[in-house]
Amino acid sequence: MPESERILIVDDVPENVAMVSGILSRAGYRLNVALNAEQAIRLAQTTAPDLILLDIIMPGQNGFNVCRIIKDSLTVSDIPIIFLSGMDDTDTVVEGLMMGAADFVSKPFNPDILLARVRTHLALSQKTRQLQEMAEKDGLTQIANRRHFDDYLLHQWHSLSERKSSLALILFDVDQFKAYNDSYGHLDGDDVLRRIALEIASHVPGDKQLAARYGGEEFVILLVAKDLNSALKLARQIRSAVEQLQIPHAKGVGGVVTLSAGVAALTPSSENSSESLIRQADVKLYQAKQNGRNQVIG
Numbered sequence: 001m002p003e004s005e006r007i008l009i010v011d012d013v014p015e016n017v018a019m020v021s022g023i024l025s026r027a028g029y030r031l032n033v034a035l036n037a038e039q040a041i042r043l044a045q046t047t048a049p050d051l052i053l054l055d056i057i058m059p060g061q062n063g064f065n066v067c068r069i070i071k072d073s074l075t076v077s078d079i080p081i082i083f084l085s086g087m088d089d090t091d092t093v094v095e096g097l098m099m100g101a102a103d104f105v106s107k108p109f110n111p112d113i114l115l116a117r118v119r120t121h122l123a124l125s126q127k128t129r130q131l132q133e134m135a136e137k138d139g140l141t142q143i144a145n146r147r148h149f150d151d152y153l154l155h156q157w158h159s160l161s162e163r164k165s166s167l168a169l170i171l172f173d174v175d176q177f178k179a180y181n182d183s184y185g186h187l188d189g190d191d192v193l194r195r196i197a198l199e200i201a202s203h204v205p206g207d208k209q210l211a212a213r214y215g216g217e218e219f220v221i222l223l224v225a226k227d228l229n230s231a232l233k234l235a236r237q238i239r240s241a242v243e244q245l246q247i248p249h250a251k252g253v254g255g256v257v258t259l260s261a262g263v264a265a266l267t268p269s270s271e272n273s274s275e276s277l278i279r280q281a282d283v284k285l286y287q288a289k290q291n292g293r294n295q296v297i298g
């Protein structure tokens, strides 16, 4: 039952709001109401509705402006918008759909048709969300995958270059992992990767920081607005935590599974690129390996 989903109704005429609210609340949806564009934009951002029913003609900014602002906003652009308007000439309908609305329902409307369209678009957007989550996750370890990491790095790179703030990166590699797989088998190897991913993720609070599986036995953490020292500190904590898991590895450092890490930090500018951040961390990781593994270099 999709009954607990939240819908934002935007209409300047209280009688219209009352009618639409009646239909949707009887169907079990939770509702928020905005009587003008400013309220609509604020409520879209603060209540994160699952769907927006949007009037077009309102005093002040009209529904098209609301739609444009929501579709341009990174945080709420995925919310499906259904225009609900008496202005339903072809040009208006096409313009609304072209600017990213999911659907257009003409007033006066049939309650059953409105409900059916609401259900369809809620179901579609839930499916899309599930697919997006799957596309961003590493199947084995359930943390972010390389593709998501690359996107996130690029996005943060651009946004921090405007703020002149630094971006730190930790690149981890499981020591002697090929030897582990050769001795214990790939299933146990997979288990090690899962345990390490869990350990790494538990040290990353999530907010603005991202832990991801970078390659086979490589993991990466991106720390937004953090300097080299705080990244080094975190890398050392994780290195130590993984060693303390005491996962037996006869050919590993000290008989257990360990991590080596390379750490780098950069302030994005026109003279460098996100690749240079990865390259620097990679060079440090290589040094950590050369120095005997199970260590952090930055």
Ligand SMILES: [Mg+2]
Residues within 6 Å of the ligand: 011, 012, 013, 055, 056, 057, 058
């Ligand atoms: Mg109106």
